[in-house]
Amino acid sequence: MDLEQTARTEALRTEARTWLREHVPARPLPSLETEEGFAAHREWEALLHSGRWSAVSWPEEYGGRGADLFGWLAFEEEYWAAGAPGRVSQNGVSLLAPTLLAHGTAGQRARVLGPMASGEVIWAQAWSEPEAGSDLAALRSRAVRTEGGWLLSGQKTWSSRAAFADRAFGIFRTDPGAAKPHQGLTYLMFGLRDPGVTVRPIGRLDGKPAFAEIFLDEVFVPDKDVIGEPGQGWRIAMSATGDERGLTLRSPGRFMAAADRLTELWRRAGDPADTALRDRVADAVIGARAYQLFTAASASRFAAGAALGPESSLNKVFWSRYDIALHETALDLLGPEAEVADTPWAEGYVFALAGPIYAGTNEIQRDIIAERLLGLPKGRR
Amino acid sequence: MRFLLTDEQREFGRSLDALLGAADTPAVLRAWAAGDHGPGRALWGRLADAGVFALAVPEAYGGVGPLPVEATVACVELGRHAVPGPLAETLAAGVLLAGAGGPVAEEWLPGIASGTAMVSLTLEGSGPYASDADAADAVFTVTGDELRLAAGPGESSASADPARRLFRPEPGGAPVAKGPAIRAAARAAGDTAALATAALALGCGEELLRATVAYVKQRTQFGVPVGSFQAVKHRLADTLLGLEFARPLLYGAAVELAEGSPGAGAAVAAAKVTAGEAGYAAARTALQLHGAVGYTEELDLAWWLRRARPLRDAWGTPSVCRARVLAG
Numbered sequence: 146m147d148l149e150q151t152a153r154t155e156a157l158r159t160e161a162r163t164w165l166r167e168h169v170p171a172r173p174l175p176s177l178e179t180e181e182g183f184a185a186h187r188e189w190e191a192l193l194h195s196g197r198w199s200a201v202s203w204p205e206e207y208g209g210r211g212a213d214l215f216g217w218l219a220f221e222e223e224y225w226a227a228g229a230p231g232r233v234s235q236n237g238v239s240l241l242a243p244t245l246l247a248h249g250t251a252g253q254r255a256r257v258l259g260p261m262a263s264g265e266v267i268w269a270q271a272w273s274e275p276e277a278g279s280d281l282a283a284l285r286s287r288a289v290r291t292e293g294g295w296l297l298s299g300q301k302t303w304s305s306r307a308a309f310a311d312r313a314f315g316i317f318r319t320d321p322g323a324a325k326p327h328q329g330l331t332y333l334m335f336g337l338r339d340p341g342v343t344v345r346p347i348g349r350l351d352g353k354p355a356f357a358e359i360f361l362d363e364v365f366v367p368d369k370d371v372i373g374e375p376g377q378g379w380r381i382a383m384s385a386t387g388d389e390r391g392l393t394l395r396s397p398g399r400f401m402a403a404a405d406r407l408t409e410l411w412r413r414a415g416d417p418a419d420t421a422l423r424d425r426v427a428d429a430v431i432g433a434r435a436y437q438l439f440t441a442a443s444a445s446r447f448a449a450g451a452a453l454g455p456e457s458s459l460n461k462v463f464w465s466r467y468d469i470a471l472h473e474t475a476l477d478l479l480g481p482e483a484e485v486a487d488t489p490w491a492e493g494y495v496f497a498l499a500g501p502i503y504a505g506t507n508e509i510q511r512d513i514i515a516e517r518l519l520g521l522p523k524g525r526r
Numbered sequence: 527m528r529f530l531l532t533d534e535q536r537e538f539g540r541s542l543d544a545l546l547g548a549a550d551t552p553a554v555l556r557a558w559a560a561g562d563h564g565p566g567r568a569l570w571g572r573l574a575d576a577g578v579f580a581l582a583v584p585e586a587y588g589g590v591g592p593l594p595v596e597a598t599v600a601c602v603e604l605g606r607h608a609v610p611g612p613l614a615e616t617l618a619a620g621v622l623l624a625g626a627g628g629p630v631a632e633e634w635l636p637g638i639a640s641g642t643a644m645v646s647l648t649l650e651g652s653g654p655y656a657s658d659a660d661a662a663d664a665v666f667t668v669t670g671d672e673l674r675l676a677a678g679p680g681e682s683s684a685s686a687d688p689a690r691r692l693f694r695p696e697p698g699g700a701p702v703a704k705g706p707a708i709r710a711a712a713r714a715a716g717d718t719a720a721l722a723t724a725a726l727a728l729g730c731g732e733e734l735l736r737a738t739v740a741y742v743k744q745r746t747q748f749g750v751p752v753g754s755f756q757a758v759k760h761r762l763a764d765t766l767l768g769l770e771f772a773r774p775l776l777y778g779a780a781v782e783l784a785e786g787s788p789g790a791g792a793a794v795a796a797a798k799v800t801a802g803e804a805g806y807a808a809a810r811t812a813l814q815l816h817g818a819v820g821y822t823e824e825l826d827l828a829w830w831l832r833r834a835r836p837l838r839d840a841w842g843t844p845s846v847c848r849a850r851v852l853a854g
Contacts, residue, residue, distance in 0.1 A: 169641070215527055423848070423849070423852065435796075438778040519739050524755060526756065
């Protein structure tokens with residue numbers, strides 16, 4: 146049992162640190178949930194790509210570095226410690242790309258991954274619908290067979306970044322007569338500016354158009370943009386959300402950097418007599434370390450050939466709860482200044498509030514933990 | 527990086543689990559609480575034969591240690607089966623006396639390794655109580671840079687855990703070693719005791735969770751197992767989450783202790799507060815989900831329920847641990 150990194154991982158870390166020191170913008174970019182900020186973050190993705198840092202875990206032929214999980218974790222630690230911008234390409238890089246690498250065709254990978262890595266094409270996800278949230282398999286949006294492809298009709302919602310993104314991916318009902326709700330679904334990709342697509346931005350709590358509704362009226366999708374076999378969409382999507390919930394959605398480096406900044410804030414602004422607040426700062430430091438080591442154990446199991454299964458639900462509940470607690474502590478340290486909007490802590494707080502809701506609500510995750518890890522009986526949700 | 531137990535370490539844990547699973551520890555606990563330490567001493571002897579106490583004692587004194595990772599594996603199993611006695615103290619004494627060296631090390635360490643010596647102790651800043659000092663063959667105290675052998679167990683108080691007694695060692699006693707090495711040894715011993723207690727708390731919590739999951743699967747109300755209700759499932763899910771995120775902190779701290787890393791003290795403190803709170807949360811969950819029968823002495827579960835909070839507080843209260851984490 147050890148925590149030693151290989152020479153290869155350490156070399157990657159050193160190279161990343163040097164590059165980031167030279168390239169990370171001195172001032173934070175405007176919020177990526179605004180049009181101006183989205184454009185600035187897209188430019189940042191292009192710069193990252195020029196250094197081959199936008200998708201370090203992808204194979205080299207697609208612009209990655211073929212880094213293993215430990216390399217990716219080390220890169221993420223450096224990335225967030227350097228104060229680098231949020232990743233506007235996250236949906237594509239961490240959700241669609243693993244799906245294409247596992248289930249896509251060589252042609253799809255060649256066509257989609259390059260522009261994704263450079264920020265030229267930013268991807269949004271199209272899963273939820275007005276009547277299909279936690280019960281995703283209740284989705285109704287349809288794809289109907291037509292000459293050379295499919296026609297999409299229906300409505301998707303809560304689509305993160307869709308207000309400014311270029312393309313989207315999601316699952317659609319292709320066989321309305323299938324025996325069970327999660328059968329007869331197909332995974333496909335479409336353009337957000339294709340004929341028949343209407344995107345209506347939705348203001349989140351702070352008014353920023355962080356997500357959108359997508360209305361689809363007979364939108365043509367060619368067969369080459371179907372991922373995997375028609376009818377297999379649910380299985381493919383679940384493998385993607387498994388990745389999302391697991392190791393790649395929120396890396397420990399992000400929280401280690403945030404805990405370091407919180408500790409600095411406490412040393413600068415904290416009242417030494419306020420031990421209740423001091424304890425919460427300590428909990429943020431401990432939680433970041435716990436998450437780092439929990440992930441190190443998962444990555445070690447993965448490297449030893451084990452599949453990462455329902456324990457990724459533990460991971461999701463942990464970081465989403467942790468992220469809110471950390472930001473609440475920072476706001477409490479800021480006192481009356483906490484009310485000022487658009488500061489990094491205030492932005493981070495609003496972002497963190499969504500954590501227990503998206504990527505499978507924490508209630509759904511707890512059901513998964515109870516049923517699959519503890520073996521408790523299924524009951525009414 | 528390979529942040530996983532080896533097959534040998536896993537097998538060591540499994541063999542202790544099997545040994546203790548067949549040892550009827552509730553009967554041992556009942557005897558211990560009634561003042562009969564015989565069955566407990568016999569069980570300690572078997573644990574020593576399995577190599578548990580040698581893990582804290584250097585080879586020069588008949589041990590194989592210090593091996594903090596293996597000691598953590600062992601203490602999780604000892605906590606799972608609620609083994610009574612001054613376990614953390616005896617393991618810490620191995621580290622303390624090895625650091626002191628000289629005649630006191632020669633006299634006591636071989637016995638600790640072989641299981642014939644049960645030891646309790648207090649260190650500066652660790653609180654006033656030497657647990658189970660009446661059962662111990664020796665009680666050590668450290669003040670400043672001085673190590674003393676207490677003249678007797680001293681004044682006793684009952685613990686919230688009936689299978690544990692608290693003693694304030696008689697003041698004075700025979701000085702057995704002195705010097706800067708004692709301060710360093712006491713720090714290392716304090717870390718060893720805190721990590722061992724954290725591992726005992728994790729094991730205790732895991733058993734409480736296991737027993738409660740089994741109970742809610744078979745207990746029916748409204749015609750269905752109570753474990754099918756979401757309020758019950760979610761509470762158990764949160765309990766598992768707490769325990770699963772404490773475990774890597776324990777082994778991370780053990781690796782740091784083994785490497786002599788400068789951050790080991792803070793790592794141990796982080797593990798102690800997290801495992802202590804997770805074990806205690808498991809006890810609260812177990813009590814609530816067993817309902818009225820959980821609030822009785824009728825079930826063996828009571829031995830684990832009453833243990834979780836003392837383990838949370840011994841060798842570093844949550845508040846002390848959190849301060850230490852920030853001190854670095």
